[in-house]
Amino acid sequence: MTAVTQAPPCRASAPGRLGRWGRALSRELTTVVITTFGLLLVTFFIARVVPIDPVLAVVGDRAPADVYEKARLALGLDKPLWHQFAIYVGKVFTGDLGTSVLTSQKVVDDIRTVFPATLELATLGTLIGVVIGVPLGILAAVNQGRWQDQIARVVGLIGYSVPVFWIGLMALLLFYAKLGWVAGPGRISVVWQDIVTTRTGVIMLDAALDGEWEAFWDAFSHLILPAAVLGLLSVAYVSRMTRSFMIGELQQQYVIAARVKGVSEAAVIWRHALRNAAVPLFTVIALSYMHLLEGSVLTETIFAWPGLGRYLTNALLNADMNAVLGGTLVVGVVFIGVNLLTDIIGRLADPRVR
Amino acid sequence: MSDTSSAGLHAWLISDSPTSRRQARLGQLYRQWLAFKRNPMAVAGLAIIVLLLLAAAFAPLIAPFDPLVQALDKRLLPPSAVNWFGTDALGRDIFSRIVHGTRITLVIVLLVVVTVGPFGLLVGAVSGYFGGWVDRLLMRITDVFLAFPRLVLALAFVAALGPGIVNAIIAIAITTWPPYARVARAETMVIRNQDYIEAMRLQGASRARIIWKHVVPMCMPSLIVRTTFDMAGIILTAAGLGFLGLGAQPPMPEWGAMISAGREQIFDQWWVATFPGIAICIVALGFNLLGDGLRDVMDAR
């Protein structure tokens, strides 16, 4: 259910390939800049309109009036809105996202610690989505209209119909509380906290690099449940799209030709059709990955996962402006980046453009 | 649309050479219905939605208890013959609350769709028809809204507007329109280069008229499909907001808020959070199945 952002169709006709590419690229870049600026603008004004007093996050509820006023001035809240915005944008361009009032750390540093956690979650989620979703989609496409297709369809639709936070709760109830198969909320057991050296920020990777295999499994045991919940969303999306791409490919002339030539059905599907469906499929997987990044807001809440989604929500509810802006900016930029990437790949792969 | 259609009516409807515009349109609808009927999952989806509508219409008759009346001495009772789905932390009957919750769900979904559909359609049609800088401007705005994590944006708007069901609806609407605009734009770009539109233009029809009378109707099928699918998404977003405590006001039996309330007891009184979740799943599934069926019928691409 994702709208794939498409670049306006390329209308340039005659000029050389290089010129066309240059123009396309510059147009994309302008788009990126404008979109990013719009993103900043909207976020800034939302964050400012929210009727939550950001000073509260700095001084707490019981501060006397003079302390409160001092903090308000320190945040620059007495200046007009446009002025505050100008200051903010100016700083963003120098790479300074400001300081979070909640954590009293640089937003850049905060994001550096929370982003790997979300990345870890979304990566495994996508992996699950691909490993299950692609074969399921192919199965459905090959057996179009038969029971395999129906099953794939139902799985897909269920993935779209289940509230993430609810399935997360149910999964915790079953696999953690009742069966005890996996670890509970959080990213790693207390025993292992602070033992693994932080290198990449991805705990499993760090543990492996340290050779702390017990810590590695502990982290995995924490990760698998939230990742599986996200994976369910990904399976739904990936399997549906795989099915539709494969059906498209299987109707093509070259497939019929291959079949006539006596190429085995398995080879037709895996070697020919899937290879041709790979490019759009890659786009879909990239988008699915993106959506897991943002879809992790509720999952992270349920699983007490210290990732970007929770950071953003928390910041928002505390009117922690810099953190909200920084977090949204990161997600937005990733989104824009993925779109750009898929556009470029689409162009490279599209024979009409090539 | 009756299943007991006489042979004559059937024949009139599927006639290959309709004699009136009305006959043609009805015939097309009828054929779509026949195709739809052959798809058991789509019919199941339709059945769920019909059930939802019935439950909402007759909620007071179906629910055995008042969804709001508390009985603190009857709190957290497990499912039984009296309280089919058990009771919650304030002793309210969960089954009755779920039945009454259908109304809230329907109101949210319908209001969002009613606001978002036309708006997205208009933006998309204008953007696609005019092209050029209008298109670029509108699409950049759309991009900005698309680039936000949807739930975070909705969350931000609810925080800005203040919690409550109306504000939740507005917030969801704000985050839902961009894809509609994109779909409508894509359709429009195809349509606007068609010969008959060119013919209209040559006849001197105004742009507004062309957009309204010809472009918009052509966009409808894909938008209807999109809308039906989106209803499930809207339900999930609304429930998510309710779950985070920013949706409906207590004591309204909003399903997401009910799950959130049951979180506290999840490990002991599983039924408090489980049943509202199942309700959300079923209804969302219903819309998805219906949307799937409609797509096969209306929008063969």
Added chain:
Amino acid sequence: MRHVAKLMAVSAFAGLMTTTAVIAQTPKDTVVMAKQIDDIITLDPAEAFEFSGVEVGANVYDKLINIDIAKNNELIPDLAESWTVSPDNLTYTFKLRKGVKFHSGNPLTAADVVYSFQRAVTLNKSPGFILRQFGFVAENVLEKVKAVDENTVQITVSKPFAPTFFYNCLTSGVAAIVDSKLVKANEKDGDWGNGWLKLNSAGSGAYKVRSYRPNEQYTLDANESWYKGAPKSKRIVVRHVAEPASQRLLVEKGDVDIARNLSKDQLEAVKSNDAIKIVQGDKGYILYLGLNQKNPNLAKPEVREALKLLVDYASIEKNILEGTYKGHESFLPQGFLGAISDKPYSLNVAKAKELLAKAGLANGFTVTMDTRSVAPITDIAQAIQATWAQAGIKLEIIPGDGKQTLTKYRARTHDIYIGQWGPDYLDPHTNAETFAINEDNGEEAKSKTLAWRNAWDIPQMTKVTQGAVLESDAAKRKTTYEGLQRDHQKVSPFVIMFQQIEVSAERKNVNGWVIGPSSDTNRYATIVKN
């Protein structure tokens, strides 16, 4: 990376099986707590004013005077071995304990005490007023707080306050003694080391901060050379776990040793678990409704009284709060000087209806209540909503996050606010001030007490309350507060309902965890695991 991925794929299921065995008990010499610590803004004792932040300070820093919770909150020597006050109640002299060292190894001297006071007064962060109310400001603090010699400090206050009032204030976190050399070394742009102390520690107390990650966890390491002797456990890990249900599961599984925020239903459930026991202590936090007097209906005295009669205190306590709150209807919590246990109100719909009729509101009215979307606040609000409806009052609950409802409350744009209030220090003046003093009811008032937030204009009561802090006769002071509270119960726009009982669930092998009356007295040093 490929190696990792392969491993993951190959042994995903086998791995799950082995991990269950690995999710082991917590280490012997480490005590692990699950607690909601997202309220922490800072660990700097001169700035921390939130429950969790103050609790960290209580375990990291020592103060001049402290409180013995085993002996009915009696004042006991801490870093000051002994102290005297001049007959005019203006000058205090403290003799410091000799040979005390900070975590850094620096010796603790009178200069550190002076620096700590100067720092807290000059920084003037949220809790700064606790010291400043004695007349200290940045310009005069060095004259008022002086080192007489290496081990003697003399402090002069501006008015002849009741000495117990001054002592009680010295037991609060803001009066903690910091390591002046270490803090100065970490100063940046004249910030008094505030930026550094937000995340680190420079104390002499039982523990030092090893690491702190906001909203995630803090870890404290034992100070083996603490002047009272090394703490029983080498390390304390406090992990942020938002949901009580998760906290309970963690403690039941042995993933944590102590769960700090269990709700009524969780408590009932763990009671039947043989591996777990319950520890509790009365806390000074009071749960109340604030009725904004700007609302013309709520400003009517009959309405205020009627609303107090329309809360089903007993049923809410029994069904929603049991074990975590107890009925309490006056502004001083149990355990404070002058606290009373009068409970004049209970549910009486008939009488409430009469009062409403007298106020000309026989058919009720509609009013809103800003409510945090957290347990048990939402449930209590809904229970109140139900009983108010019986008298025709339509209560609309406006749900929101904590900061959101607070913002409205502070701006006085609410109708009714449901919330908690915790005392700032262990002296009756702290609550008396906020509930019964409103010097200026204007929008730009300097002091914005809870009375101000509810626009309750009380010049007379303000005078009485202000007089009570200057009463040096403890018995008389007590009587004043008792009378004050009884008046307050009758007329105030505060529906005071409950006092919190802090409860922990701990594993059977954990001993020595005692919950004090305030965050300043929740001490970890005695906790031990067998």
